Amino acid sequence: MHAHFDAAPWHPANHVALSPLSFLKRAETVYAQRPATTCDGISRSWSEIGTRCRAVAAALSARGIGLGDTVSVLAPNGPELFELHYAVPLLGAVLNTVNTRLEAETIAYILDHADAVLVIVDPALLPLLDQAFAHLGRRLPVLGLDSYEALAAHPPMGWALPADEGQALALNYTSGTSGRPKGVIYHHRGAYLMAMGTVAGWSLPQHPTYLSVVPMFHCNGWNHPWAMAVVGGHMIFLREVTPATLLGAIARHGVSHFGAAPIVLQMLCEEAAAPFATPVKVLTAGAPPPPSVLEKAARLNMEVMQVYGLTETYGHISQCLWQEAWEALSPEGRADHQARQGLAFPMAEEIRVLDRSSGQDVPQDGLTQGEIAVRGNTVMKGYYKDPASTSEAFQDGWFWSGDAAVVHPDGYIQIRDRLKDVIISGGENISSVEVEAALYRHPAIQTAAVVARPHARWGESPCAFIELRDGMATSEAEIIAFCRDRIAHFKAPKTVIFGPLPKTATGKIQKYLLRQAARALGEQT
């Protein structure tokens, strides 16, 4: 390199740590009079939010919170939790949002593992926290949200950025479907780029009206609390979240954007009486939405974009970008395309589907499965106090997702399964997700889950567990025939069991219990 280009060192004027704090610092001035939050009829401007966040930070600092301290929060979405997304990192402290639906024992494990120095709690969740402390055998300092306004009345401190953009910002525990939850460390650089990339990838305009549905204890609400400050968005919070209150808020506030799990989308679709007056842009993730839900959402004037990501990737890193050619397809054909996880968001450097043994990309044939591997600045720093799991996740220059996927000829990736959920029958991989999508098209089916059952000849065969809608009836033979009409015969369930499905506190189906149940059925012949 020509030596002259290297001569100039960085200077404070041309190198500033990337941090989402900068977005609120700017919004406080640029969007000063615009609404930032509304909840319970109380609206606050970006100027007020900026002052309040700096006040809360100062109040926490006065309580001794500082650089590298973990502040845990056990609360549902609300303006207070939103503000803590800025107030805690402003101190250099680390925000640990805890899933309020977890059982007390797991909460105890998280608070202990996270080295929480303070737990901020919604008063309604104090009994749960007390149970967690009982499991823990000790109490931690607690601050009830009922005294939050006293923090917000503290004289505010000024803005300060981290000295190092790699500084820890948040600590988010995985759902722990296969063991103890792991603590995923987010850093300031990653959250800055996640917010910018979300604005670009979701085409967020100035001043979107955003309905807060995604729990902030999931990937900090997919990092949207930070993205909203970039564009001066207006965040609508509901204290009581039901399909009816969500629909009411969308209409009343003119909501333009929200993110939600497919199950929430499904409930909204079932509750809605008429299409929305103006298009509502929706990101959905967490599981591939059943095509039937996508079809219904389109009729209700929702522009749904399926996205994909993990806690370890700050939320969504791929997006199913709409293609004009799809407009010529049938509603069902469109929905099939929209159920794919798509292509990289702008801030995601690389998302590839690799054969792990060879390290090579799988062919773009929509058939060959590989593992999704990710590289980019919105990948976690690592797992907290867990170097073994960190090393296992980071290998050969990639973060390995553990998700099995195919790549279609147009480059769109599609999740087939968590690797451990793949059913291997006669040497063929069967995606439980694909079988479930076929099942969800059946009008009598409320919930479906497919796992492997031992099979004498094929090794494994698909076994479906099904919850029917109220008042509906069908039979095993009819379900099997229904699937064989829609997917390859070898993929159709060979066993169908009706009854309620076991679910976690967060509503995820506990497939490991179903796998046990399928094994208990014995080998099929």
Next chain:
Amino acid sequence: MHAHFDAAPWHPANHVALSPLSFLKRAETVYAQRPATTCDGISRSWSEIGTRCRAVAAALSARGIGLGDTVSVLAPNGPELFELHYAVPLLGAVLNTVNTRLEAETIAYILDHADAVLVIVDPALLPLLDQAFAHLGRRLPVLGLDSYEALAAHPPMGWALPADEGQALALNYTSGTSGRPKGVIYHHRGAYLMAMGTVAGWSLPQHPTYLSVVPMFHCNGWNHPWAMAVVGGHMIFLREVTPATLLGAIARHGVSHFGAAPIVLQMLCEEAAAPFATPVKVLTAGAPPPPSVLEKAARLNMEVMQVYGLTETYGHISQCLWQEAWEALSPEGRADHQARQGLAFPMAEEIRVLDRSSGQDVPQDGLTQGEIAVRGNTVMKGYYKDPASTSEAFQDGWFWSGDAAVVHPDGYIQIRDRLKDVIISGGENISSVEVEAALYRHPAIQTAAVVARPHARWGESPCAFIELRDGMATSEAEIIAFCRDRIAHFKAPKTVIFGPLPKTATGKIQKYLLRQAARALGEQT
């Protein structure tokens, strides 16, 4: 800090150098079949552009170009120059786009100072380049754009990112209104963030149709060639740029976005016969647009946003964000607000107006002048081989713009003048820009420039130089009275001179010549 948070080092999977190269690498797949460029009836997709850029890079590499080498380009906007914005940096080389309107002597100075190892030239500009070589006393290796397609046919190389995101990306020379041009070093990190911030701040949707008007030798076309890859935009290039061809292209291609200097906007407004069918979003910068131009543009269905920046800040860093309250204002009142330079873009960390002696912010009174000081990741690395100028520009943690401005009560900044263009009369600062804006409202005035003339009592007084429109006539007394009706009496010109104004090769009025002329008039009494 809690030691555990520091334990995890960066990993190749979670720390990738920020570089605009990543945008094309992604666009090549994500927007594969979407149009990227159109010129002379030839359209190319993002997939083709990706391949071509990698091919051109490989061809240049075969010619020995590599890390830290300066590649100068003397060419007007076109798809080739656009592609070189990716091909040259892919080699780790540095792109030096040279203003094609400069005189040969200055081009010789730039090529020499930049240590150019290759000059890529449009064949039509070969005579100019030969003159430059004559001034230089030596010839440099030359590659004519007429052989560009041979480069694009080379077997392409693969993508590679810089090892260090601070690596030099481009070298852009200032216009040199006050001495020799200075070489401004852009780095990969800055251009990445400039592109992301432009998408967020200008609310660029997916697939804008962008008309290339801003010369790419000005701040790399305000970094738009990199921003377009983020959103899969379609760039329209014209070989012949006139108001008529621009208007034709806007209608024919359905242009949704462009950037242009106020003088170009003015010419379009004068040429346009009817409003555009759909809104066209326009960024304008380089000089405050006269309110009369903003009024006309609005009637033509152009949504004009005034932005502000310098070569040293990669182009625009502040934006005059539209406020809903302005809709209630008269067209003139709206235009007055739109002529302000506004508030920080999302990627600009801080733009402040400071009293340089005290380092304090000026009051937000719309009256008190200070100097615009900037801090952020889109500030140049420094001036090439000019540590003295670099140190002078970077002081006390700021980049000092040399621009005098005020801050309005709503926080919007407004440029009053280049510091050296301020007229100090009776101890009061008079902004030459403010006086010029008043003059531009006069129907007979085509061009106006105001400078200081020595004054016996007040020290200095405003002296106006005016070009009249064809066939129009007025008088010094009428002009002075016209201004006194619109601005404070002490700000109105005390001298008015009619005649053609001296301009640089790039069309900028040469105020230093007018200052000489005003001084030559002698002291006013």
